[in-house]
Amino acid sequence: MFMTKTVLKNLLTKYATRLYPFQKIEPFKDAKGELKIEMEKCILCGVCKMRCPSQCISVDKKEKFWQVDPFACVYCGICVEACPVKCLYQESLYRPPADSKTMVFHVQEAKPE
Amino acid sequence: MKQSVVVLDAANTKECTSENIISVTKKLKDGGNRLITLSSADLGDSIDILYHFDLDLDLADIRVNVPKGKKTPSIASVYPCAFLVENEIKEHFGVDFDGLPLDFAGMLYLDEEVQKTPFCKIGINRVETQKQEA
Amino acid sequence: MARTVLPFGPQHPVLPEPLHLTLTVDDEIVKEAIPKLGYVHRGLEKLAEIRDHTQMIQIVERVCGICSFLHALCYCQGIEALMKAEVPPRAKYLRVVWAELHRIHSHLLWLGLFADAFGFESLFMQFWRIRERIMDVQEATAGNRVIISTNVVGGVKKDIDKEMEKWILETLVKVEKEVNQLKTTILDDYTVKQRTVGIGVISKEKAYELGAAGPTLRASGIAQDMRQTGYAAYPELDFTPVVETDGDSYARTVCRFNEILQAIDLVRQAFAKMPEGELAFKPKGLPSGEVVSRVEQPRGEVLYYIKANGKKFLDRLRIRTPTFANIPPLLEMLPGCDLADVPILILTIDPCISCTER
Numbered sequence: 001m002f003m004t005k006t007v008l009k010n011l012l013t014k015y016a017t018r019l020y021p022f023q024k025i026e027p028f029k030d031a032k033g034e035l036k037i038e039m040e041k042c043i044l045c046g047v048c049k050m051r052c053p054s055q056c057i058s059v060d061k062k063e064k065f066w067q068v069d070p071f072a073c074v075y076c077g078i079c080v081e082a083c084p085v086k087c088l089y090q091e092s093l094y095r096p097p098a099d100s101k102t103m104v105f106h107v108q109e110a111k112p113e
Numbered sequence: 114m115k116q117s118v119v120v121l122d123a124a125n126t127k128e129c130t131s132e133n134i135i136s137v138t139k140k141l142k143d144g145g146n147r148l149i150t151l152s153s154a155d156l157g158d159s160i161d162i163l164y165h166f167d168l169d170l171d172l173a174d175i176r177v178n179v180p181k182g183k184k185t186p187s188i189a190s191v192y193p194c195a196f197l198v199e200n201e202i203k204e205h206f207g208v209d210f211d212g213l214p215l216d217f218a219g220m221l222y223l224d225e226e227v228q229k230t231p232f233c234k235i236g237i238n239r240v241e242t243q244k245q246e247a
Numbered sequence: 248m249a250r251t252v253l254p255f256g257p258q259h260p261v262l263p264e265p266l267h268l269t270l271t272v273d274d275e276i277v278k279e280a281i282p283k284l285g286y287v288h289r290g291l292e293k294l295a296e297i298r299d300h301t302q303m304i305q306i307v308e309r310v311c312g313i314c315s316f317l318h319a320l321c322y323c324q325g326i327e328a329l330m331k332a333e334v335p336p337r338a339k340y341l342r343v344v345w346a347e348l349h350r351i352h353s354h355l356l357w358l359g360l361f362a363d364a365f366g367f368e369s370l371f372m373q374f375w376r377i378r379e380r381i382m383d384v385q386e387a388t389a390g391n392r393v394i395i396s397t398n399v400v401g402g403v404k405k406d407i408d409k410e411m412e413k414w415i416l417e418t419l420v421k422v423e424k425e426v427n428q429l430k431t432t433i434l435d436d437y438t439v440k441q442r443t444v445g446i447g448v449i450s451k452e453k454a455y456e457l458g459a460a461g462p463t464l465r466a467s468g469i470a471q472d473m474r475q476t477g478y479a480a481y482p483e484l485d486f487t488p489v490v491e492t493d494g495d496s497y498a499r500t501v502c503r504f505n506e507i508l509q510a511i512d513l514v515r516q517a518f519a520k521m522p523e524g525e526l527a528f529k530p531k532g533l534p535s536g537e538v539v540s541r542v543e544q545p546r547g548e549v550l551y552y553i554k555a556n557g558k559k560f561l562d563r564l565r566i567r568t569p570t571f572a573n574i575p576p577l578l579e580m581l582p583g584c585d586l587a588d589v590p591i592l593i594l595t596i597d598p599c600i601s602c603t604e605r
Contacts, residue, residue: 028383030405032390053298053305076305076396081404117478118328121537148458150567152552165539165550170476172539194458194575198567215281222288222604 027092034095041087048079064108131185148192261590264600280581288604295564311602314544319398325540332530338402339480340521347510352381353545402527443496447580460569461547467494473543496595568602
């Protein structure tokens with residue numbers, strides 16, 4: 001007989017959980033998520049490559065490319081702080097899941113004279 | 114010194130030889146000290162072993178220098194909990210301890226395929242009894 | 248009487264991390280136990296020879312997920328002592344806040360796993376639901392839920408402003424209320440007491456001699472806690488260690504439960520006394536010398552031995568984690584107990600095998 005009250009309460013109140021993916025919460029403002037770069041500002045100095053503890057960034061000054069391995073990156077944020085021109089930034093959401101490992105590759109186009 | 118961070122220098126570290134280490138640790142145990150751990154570092158042609166003791170949050174250290182290839186007595190007869198960390202030092206640095214109660218024969222962390230002690234700059238061959246040499 | 252040799256682990260539903268024990272059983276009473284480690288050995292101490300001393304902060308944080316901030320704190324304190332750097336007062340208080348939040352979430356995790364070990368799954372889920380509030384606080388203040396990288400040599404990287412402080416204090420009020428609601432369920436329940444009182448007793452002398460650390464030591468009556476030595480901002484906070492005298496599994500549970508409430512109180516004291524100021528003071532140069540640094544992690548006392556010689560890479564980094572020190576007391580507790588009590592006894596020392604084997 002004691003269970004009736006609990007059963008009725010459970011049937012008549014709202015869900016205790018959130019119905020993901022129909023309801024998503026806002027991520028926190030400073031959360032460290034996906035790593036992105038604004039390639040126009042990059043000066044290809046290579047400081048981010050030297051400071052990375054898992055050595056997942058490759059930069060080449062002659063070929064003018066910047067590449068990161070998002071599956072080796074630990075999202076610690078050291079490259080974001082070390083960049084002298086502040087062209088690296090982190091989104092609030094983690095990178096979406098993928099079914100195969102790919103690299104993120106950016107090439108800097110030659111600036112018009 | 115009741116400090117949590119202690120910079121080691123000649124004033125607060127006592128030197129000791131391999132032969133005296135058991136009597137020194139016995140004296141420390143009678144004084145109420147607790148063994149924290151052993152640390153080791155590679156000095157080229159010898160291995161430096163540091164014994165850390167604690168009495169009421171005060172740190173005391175003893176340094177022993179063991180040349181490579183020589184045996185040193187194990188303090189497991191005084192402090193029985195030391196067998197685990199002595200096995201680790203034997204595996205990583207190749208120091209042979211005399212009188213270990215439970216000997217893992219170099220298999221505590223590393224596999225059989227690892228032939229040389231990983232932490233020494235010039236590695237010592239590990240465990241001659243394990244390898245089936247032709 | 249026939250003796251059987253049973254392998255326990257490395258995969259077991261109750262163990263959070265792989266650990267192997269070879270148990271010799273005589274008709275359901277354990278007679279002997281031999282451990283075997285090495286399933287999660289990553290060789291992180293060797294990496295100190297090829298990464299410079301500021302990159303090592305990131306690597307040292309990843310030795311363990313549950314106590315990661317305290318590993319970085321111990322390492323940074325050692326390097327700061329070698330480079331003779333002064334940490335600003337506001338950074339010391341912020342370090343206390345994050346360290347105590349880590350302690351709360353680690354003990355809540357352990358209480359959940361402990362309830363799961365004897366089949367009380369709904370209590371396990373309740374404790375982890377409370378723990379989610381602390382993870383939200385960590386994500387909002389530092390950016391990550393588990394591996395908070397806010398330590399640098401010389402201070403901290405991120406600040407907590409007044410609005411965030413008010414929200415954290417409100418969250419802690421809710422956490423305290425919900426934890427107190429669960430107190431009678433875990434501590435006064437007849438079934439829980441039958442399975443923990445009198446099981447796995449370690450006497451005071453044995454615990455001291457075998458080198459136990461943390462709640463395993465304090466539940467046997469010895470009041471030793473590294474926070475009494477006064478690192479970070481602890482000298483200015485009011486604090487006494489939590490001590491129990493019985494030395495059995497129930498005493499260890501009570502000890503960890505009371506430490507949660509004490510940690511909430513310490514966070515409130517730290518926020519009330521926090522001064523304004525800058526966050527970090529970056530020292531120049533490279534470290535040289537030898538230093539021993541100790542800090543109180545949720546599981547006990549951790550020791551770092553750092554040897555540097557003025558070059559970019561460190562000479563030797565040695566970490567002794569509290570679970571490594573608690574394995575000999577575990578091997579002392581096991582002989583004489585029932586086979587069904589083995590998972591409970593392994594869990595009462597709070598095993599963090601990835602810390603043990605770095």
